[in-house]
Amino acid sequence: MSWPRYALATFVATLAAVGLPGCDGRPAQAPGPVRTPKESAEQASLVIMDTRGDVIIYTDTEAQGRLAYEAALARLKTIERLLNRYDPASELSAVNRAAGGPPVIVSRTTARAVIQARHLWQTTGGAFNPLVGSLVALWTQCEAERRLPTDEQIQSALLLLNMDEVEVAEGGAADGTSSCRLARAGMQLDLGGMAKGWAAQEAVAAIRRCEGVRAALVNLGGDGACWSEPGGGPRGTEEPGASRPPWRRPWRFGLQDPRTVSRKILAPLEATRGAVVTSGNTYRYYEIDGRRYSHVLNPRTGRPVENCIASATVVHPDGGTADGLATACMVLGTGKSIELLERLPGAEGLILELSEGRLLPCPTEGFEQYLPSRKLEF
Ligand code: AMP
Ligand code: MG
Numbered sequence: 001m002s003w004p005r006y007a008l009a010t011f012v013a014t015l016a017a018v019g020l021p022g023c024d025g026r027p028a029q030a031p032g033p034v035r036t037p038k039e040s041a042e043q044a045s046l047v048i049m050d051t052r053g054d055v056i057i058y059t060d061t062e063a064q065g066r067l068a069y070e071a072a073l074a075r076l077k078t079i080e081r082l083l084n085r086y087d088p089a090s091e092l093s094a095v096n097r098a099a100g101g102p103p104v105i106v107s108r109t110t111a112r113a114v115i116q117a118r119h120l121w122q123t124t125g126g127a128f129n130p131l132v133g134s135l136v137a138l139w140t141q142c143e144a145e146r147r148l149p150t151d152e153q154i155q156s157a158l159l160l161l162n163m164d165e166v167e168v169a170e171g172g173a174a175d176g177t178s179s180c181r182l183a184r185a186g187m188q189l190d191l192g193g194m195a196k197g198w199a200a201q202e203a204v205a206a207i208r209r210c211e212g213v214r215a216a217l218v219n220l221g222g223d224g225a226c227w228s229e230p231g232g233g234p235r236g237t238e239e240p241g242a243s244r245p246p247w248r249r250p251w252r253f254g255l256q257d258p259r260t261v262s263r264k265i266l267a268p269l270e271a272t273r274g275a276v277v278t279s280g281n282t283y284r285y286y287e288i289d290g291r292r293y294s295h296v297l298n299p300r301t302g303r304p305v306e307n308c309i310a311s312a313t314v315v316h317p318d319g320g321t322a323d324g325l326a327t328a329c330m331v332l333g334t335g336k337s338i339e340l341l342e343r344l345p346g347a348e349g350l351i352l353e354l355s356e357g358r359l360l361p362c363p364t365e366g367f368e369q370y371l372p373s374r375k376l377e378f
Helices: 061-084 091-097 108-123 135-146 153-159 195-208 319-332 334-343
Strands: 052-058 104-106 166-169 178-182 213-220 223-228 252-257 265-271 276-280 285-288 289-293 309-316 348-355 358-363
Touching: 052 061, 052 108, 061 091, 061 195, 061 213, 091 104, 091 108, 091 178, 091 276, 108 166, 108 195, 108 319, 135 153, 135 285, 166 265, 178 195, 195 213, 195 223, 195 276, 195 319, 213 252, 223 252, 223 319, 252 276, 265 276, 265 309, 276 319, 309 319, 319 348, 334 348
Parallel strands: none
Antiparallel strands: 052 213, 104 178, 166 178, 213 223, 223 276, 252 265, 276 309, 285 289, 309 348, 348 358
């Protein structure tokens, strides 16, 4: 079917590695090739985050699509430049270096990210804790030294997790500048637990500020945010047989099998707007003495989480919130996670528990609206 009123501008980019906050800090690699489908007139090379990503934009004209795409990339690059804690030149690194000292002037973007992270810390009762940076550093160092941290080391790191000791002002000073201060020496912010969802959301927002945009998806390694014009509605709400242009159809995400690194899709998920984010231990973990430990740390114990959750998928209108909640679910365990998600307006989720090689799906009540088949079967 053709849609003569609109020229379709679709851009699918392969993004190469550089290490965003919370990613494993590997050094930057050369940009990967960028693939574009034949509808696109755009070719671009780009380097973003340590993940493969896709940006798809529907616009009225191809030129508008190109501009919107460039706006998304610029936003992603800015976020990476500001918040990559493995980059000594980032604002987050400057804030971390100054811990225990005076406030550091930061951009509004950085201030907003820290404020949202603090909000997530409150919402999740501390399960999501953006100050895990010092604990992450401890476990990373111990992994390199092939030993477990000592109790004293864990106790010292636990003293650095109080988000009430983070002062952050967004344009708050008399001259409108934003600033951030970690009150205690040694404190380290690590926004990796919400970075991908937050960045995807910000990129979608940047796309939406452009002219002629009908729909957009920014997918960073399976975590993504999307938007489309009203009228798409959840599947099944349109008249039977009514055909819709692609930008009025829901975006499709994949629920991945957490038992394998093959990225096998267990079930498709569909969303018209908002973000779909998954946390799990499939791809990233600490390995010490032949044993794997979760890369999600429990801020109460200072140790990697140990429970039967293989993955936690969260759908939420806001990308940073979806990402932070998914990480928090890994800490909270199934019961408390479902309770939390049911309590939060707009949040839905699916926890996959693993027992003797079998997956047990534990969804919130409204999660099935994101399943085209309305059923969880695998
Ligand atoms: P995600 O993959 O979104 O669950 O994020 C995991 C990353 O978030 C880790 O690699 C750490 O950088 C960071 N992190 C680990 N534990 C926590 C936690 N309890 N709260 C917030 N961030 C965390
Ligand atoms: Mg997360």
